[in-house]
Amino acid sequence: MRANKSLKNNKAPGPDGLNAELFKADPELAAEVILPLLTKAWKEKKIPEEWNEGVIIKIPKKGTLGTVTTGENLRKIARIFWPQRTSNEELLEHCQQESIEKILVERRWKWIGHVLRKSQNAITIVAVQWKPEGRRKRGRPKTTWRRTAEAEAATMGQSWGTLRTLAQDREKWGDFVAALVAHGKKGSE
Secondary structure, eight states: OHHHHTSOSSOOOOTTOOOHHHHHHOHHHHHHHHHHHHHHHHHHTOOOGGGGOOOOOOOOOSSOIIIIIHHHHHHHHHTOOTTSOOOHHHHHHHTTOOOHHHHHHHHHHHHHHHHHTSOTTOHHHHHHHOOOOSOOOTTSOSOOHHHHHHHHHHHTTOOHHHHHHHHTSHHHHHHHHHHHHHHHHHHHO
């Protein structure tokens, strides 16, 4: 009973799926369930193999997860180690992968097209077209999601007004997104 009280809450359950809160909720029932298991292990002089297993999950550090972590993972998968100096671009080309930045640009613009096809009073349209008044607080980045999208559209000579009419035709919108991603690819090289 005392051991039950010392269990920590909010911890991940083991392979059996039972967490500490379950044992703390009814300690007597927990003792009835656990006691036969421990008695059996004691009599047979054998600990079940599951009790020796553990699951380790790597938690990545803060930082540029998009570029660093992907590169690290791909290097391990492709078995490219540090003596072989390869840039992230060469690594992505070797693994036939697109960079995360390009994937994000493509997904962002596909979503914008989806939103722009909605009716004018839809909440998503209102959210995308909303411009807050005033300045941002000190220390906040000046680049917002909307400013990023406007800058990318400007590289293709488009504005929000022309984008709305362009988005109504899905085929033209798909061509626009493909051109935008390809233009971004040239700009980053």
